[in-house]
Amino acid sequence: xxxxxxxxxxxxxxxxFAAGAAAQTWTIPSLQSLLExxxxxxxxxxxxxxxxxxxxxxxxxxxxxxxNNIVNCPGCGAPKLAHHLCNQCYSFLSxxxxxxxxxxxxx
Amino acid sequence: xxxGIAFRxxxxxxxxxxxxxxxxxxxxxxxxxxxxTLPKARETARLAEKIITMGKKGDQxxxxxxxxxxxxxxLLPKLFGPFAKRYAQxxxxxxxxxxxxxxxxxxxxxxxxxxxxxxxxxxxxxTSRAVxxxxxxxxxxxxxxxxxxxxxxxxxxxxxxxxNLQKVLKFRDQSAPLLxxxxxxxxxxxxxxxxxxxxxxxxxxxxxxxxxxxxxxAENKKPVQERDQTIASDTPPPTPLRPxxxxxxxxxxxxxxxxxxxxxxxxxxxxxxxxxKLLGRGTxxxxxxxx
Numbered sequence: 006x007x008x009x010x011x012x013x014x015x016x017x018x019x020x021x022f023a024a025g026a027a028a029q030t031w032t033i034p035s036l037q038s039l040l041e042x043x044x045x046x047x048x049x050x051x052x053x054x055x056x057x058x059x060x061x062x063x064x065x066x067x068x069x070x071x072x073n074n075i076v077n078c079p080g081c082g083a084p085k086l087a088h089h090l091c092n093q094c095y096s097f098l099s100x101x102x103x104x105x106x107x108x109x110x111x112x
Numbered sequence: 113x114x115x116g117i118a119f120r121x122x123x124x125x126x127x128x129x130x131x132x133x134x135x136x137x138x139x140x141x142x143x144x145x146x147x148x149t150l151p152k153a154r155e156t157a158r159l160a161e162k163i164i165t166m167g168k169k170g171d172q173x174x175x176x177x178x179x180x181x182x183x184x185x186x187l188l189p190k191l192f193g194p195f196a197k198r199y200a201q202x203x204x205x206x207x208x209x210x211x212x213x214x215x216x217x218x219x220x221x222x223x224x225x226x227x228x229x230x231x232x233x234x235x236x237x238x239t240s241r242a243v244x245x246x247x248x249x250x251x252x253x254x255x256x257x258x259x260x261x262x263x264x265x266x267x268x269x270x271x272x273x274x275x276n277l278q279k280v281l282k283f284r285d286q287s288a289p290l291l292x293x294x295x296x297x298x299x300x301x302x303x304x305x306x307x308x309x310x311x312x313x314x315x316x317x318x319x320x321x322x323x324x325x326x327x328x329x330a331e332n333k334k335p336v337q338e339r340d341q342t343i344a345s346d347t348p349p350p351t352p353l354r355p356x357x358x359x360x361x362x363x364x365x366x367x368x369x370x371x372x373x374x375x376x377x378x379x380x381x382x383x384x385x386x387x388x389k390l391l392g393r394g395t396x397x398x399x400x401x402x403x
Contacts, residue, residue: 077363077371079273080241080299084361084371089211090224090234098237 120155133159138183140207141191144230150211153223157207160227164199164206167191198229202283210234229284236280240292242273244299248365251300252389303365307393324348365391 040048075084078091085091122129136156140146141163148156163181166174170192179188199206210224226234246269269277281288324346331344358364361375366388373380389395 073372075361075371075375077361077367077374078238079270080238080245082245082363082365082367083359084375086213089213091238092213094238094241095212095224095234098232098234102232 120151122151122155134181134183137163137181138187140225140227141182141187141195142184145224145226145232145234147212147222147224149215150209150221150223153209153225157209157225161204161206163191164195165204167196168199170196195227199283202228208235233280235276236292237295239273239276239280240295241299243269243277243292244296244303245365246270246273247296248300248303248391249388252366252391252395303391304396307391307396311393311397321348366395 072086074087076087077083078085078094080094081091081097083091083093122132124132132152133155136146136148136152137160140156140160159181163178166178175188175192178191179185182188182191195206206228208226208228210226212222212224214220215222224234226232229236250268277292281292325348327343328346328348331339360377361371363369363371363374367374367390368388369385
């Protein structure tokens with residue numbers, strides 16, 4: 006932008022071109038007029054630092070939601086997610102199956 | 113728009129998707145129980161059931177189609193033999209999907225897809241455990257020796273357990289109820305053993321701790337030169353030991369309250385509820401018990 010400011014005078018300053026250019030002067034548009042072309046919200050800037058309290062108020066809705074679909078497993082009584090397998094029961098069963106597999110097919 | 117299109121694309125091209133599903137169905141027939149993501153499980157279940165229907169039909173055309181679909185020809189005798197026999201009476205619904213939380217790597221919803229009535233049927237196992245749990249509750253309440261669930265008293269099993277029991281026994285053979293009652297009985301013994309195990313563990317730990325205290329105090333009573341500083345300056349954990357209690361939300365046999373109520377504990381509702389007879393040291397080892 007500084008370079009543009011320097012080029013406010015016409016590009017070619019020799020007399021020959023000045024005669025031709027006198028009919029149609031061409032200057033590089035100024036910084037102010039360029040800024041006028043841009044819409045105002047592009048250059049918006051916060052006026053003050055957002056306070057701690059206002060920032061916290063904005064974050065109020067972003068907390069983790071509680072899960073209320075927790076039930077007891079009918080088999081072992083451990084807490085589990087509704088409509089899902091019980092982790093304890095499944096791990097018990099899977100260990101049991103692996104044990105039988107190891108017993109029947111010894112490596 | 114996706115109006116009326118029942119298939120999932122699974123973020124793959126047609127050929128990739130089809131091959132992946134063929135692989136999943138082949139694995140399902142091979143192992144009879146697989147763990148995969150929930151959308152994949154739902155697509156695989158759909159295809160697997162169609163292939164099992166081909167197996168049930170058993171004619172030349174079905175054989176050719178099934179052979180073209182499956183990626184392992186060794187599974188064809190299994191499909192047209194044991195599977196056809198197993199599902200002969202069952203009108204569809206040969207697979208079952210159990211949701212199983214989320215995968216740790218990418219938090220994808222996970223599921224266990226299994227063939228119904230397979231040797232490792234999860235519903236069968238969990239129902240046997242649930243029946244054992246209910247029988248134990250009855251035992252604690254009434255102090256009667258083995259309550260017979262086959263006599264079908266109305267309040268013995270929980271409604272959902274009763275429903276599950278009917279479902280798992282429907283298409284099985286005559287020996288199934290006896291087998292399930294044996295499993296339920298074994299599980300009851302396992303449950304009864306647990307407070308006993310806890311009691312023994314606690315007794316052993318206390319004994320160990322008191323022995324340790326004794327050695328340290330004996331060492332400190334000696335004159336300074338004869339002391340072994342490593343033993344004398346040892347600090348054992350403080351007594352009394354915290355008693356082993358159930359995890360938050362864990363229901364003991366006999367409990368009627370829900371998991372959220374249990375987990376909330378004293379911070380939850382304080383309505384006076386009739387205390388059920390729980391499985392614990394009191395119910396098992398108290399002197400007032402007449403078994």
